Amino acid sequence: MKPTTALALAGRLAALAALAGALAGCAPIEPWVKPYERERLADPIMQFQRDALAERHRDHVFTVREGARGATGVQGGGCGCN
Amino acid sequence: MDVTRGSHAPSRSLPPEGARAADRPSRIRARRLVRAVLRLLGLGGLFGGIAGGAHAVDLPPDHAEAMIHIYDGGGVTASGPALLVRKNIANKVSLAATYYVDMVSNASIDVVTTASPYRETRQQLDISADYAVRDSLIRVSASNGQEPDYTATTWGVDVSQELLEGLTTVSLGFTQGRDQVGQKGLPGYFDHAQHWQYRLGLTQIISPRWLASANIEALADEGFLGSPYRAARAFGALVPERNPRTRSGRALKLRALGDVSGLFGWMGAARQAVRAEYRYYWDNWAIKAHTLELGYSRYFGDAWLADALVRFNQQSAALFYSDNASTETLYVSRNRQLSAFNSIGLGGKLSYTWKKVPGQYDIKVHGSYEFVRFDYQDFTDLRTGQPYAFNGHVLQLYVTANF
DSSP states (O other): OOHHHHHHHHHHHHHHHHHHHHHTTTOOOSSSSOOGGGGGGGGGGOSOOHHHHHHHHHHEEEEEESSSOOOOOOOOOOOOOO | OOOSSSSSGGOOOOOOOHHHHHHHHHHHHHHHHHHHHHHTTTTTTTTTTTTTTOOOOOOOOOOOEEEEEEEEEEEEEEEEEEEEEEEETTTTEEEEEEEEEEEEEEEOEEEEEHHHHHEEEEEEEEEEEEEEETTEEEEEEEEEEETTTEEEEEEEEEEEEEEETTTEEEOOOOEEEEEEEEOOOOOSSEEEEEEEEEEEEEEOOOSSEEEEEEEEEEEEEEESSTTTTTTEEETTEEEOBBBOOEEEEEEEEEEEEOOTTSSGHHHHHHHHSEEEEEEEETTTTOOOOEEEEEEEEEEEEEEEEEEEEEEEEEEETTTTBSOOOOOSSSBOOOGGSOOOOOEEEEEEEEEEEEEEEETTTTEEEEEEEEEEEEEEEEEOOTTTEEEEEEEEEEEEEEEEOOO
């Protein structure tokens, strides 16, 4: 191993150790929105995807016509149709 | 996953297990039956606490959907029914089944300029089981799609974990699919395709009014990734398309959703929400795509809910895409899906709560319509010699029930 590579590796390890130490020293994170404050979030209009079949149909319409796909949060099987 | 449906959400919290059991003796019989079945199957140890143990995350509620869907645009009409039923078993496992039918009448520009219009039907069956354990939800799913010349089978696993009393939800998922590819006029299947999807998601409650999420997905494909019917164009002549047999893509999606009720006087007192979504997709075929969607939801009284959305999509072409290739290359395709184009969509949805008995069931009726305009920058309509463009219409009529 070249000295410069070893030095870089040691530097990264030291940084990682410092980060781990800093995180270990942090106080536990307290939920900043309490359960009793989530009434608004429980309403159906606060769902990213409300009706599974409708979301899936819409996702299918675009997936078979566009080059992009994935990361939609809609689960579905493969299909070769156009 | 819906982070607001954890047991910490006030509106969805369940009564104590003992109270439920006392109220419903049939639940005791159901639990005994489930235990007996699991013992018979040798799964008693794995699901030992299936009926008695407390858990922090809720399963999806019992639910049913029935839909008629229609897509019409660019010479293609695809329509059919779809059904979904979800039912909890002993409040620990949620089983779901979906049946989806697409009846396709295809006279698209590819078909009318290089082949003959056709009709076919695609059917797809999906099943899934969700299992809740403490703050985790585990989903195992499988699907099978059948067309006259194509079959697709997939299976997948998804795990989501709630952290910080439901403030944060982390999800991991994997899907693998295997397709068999055939061609009309030829017996059996002549090739195959395989697909892998790996996904990671984070949903975060930002404040009592705002949610945000980030999802990333890696996709890989291998096998026959084109169409046996589609033709490419080289030196003005139609030739069979030639696609690479591997493809690797990545998608990153960022979303934010906020309750804006009562924030501004001019918006009125009705409950309302806004959302923004952006997806960036890129792959080793050199396609890069940006998709932006903005939405607005608003109640009108207790029974009516209206949604509006606008969607913009823009993508670049695949390396081997050519409207009319002028050099000899290993791969060549004239698949519009791989070309450079823009699309814009404008849609609306109305939902009406037909019946509602709080704590027992509700039935809602929905209707949605979306107009989509596709403008291709490098795909010539061979009938006119002009760049191709078309309008699409997406219609959904459906009924949902929670029970």
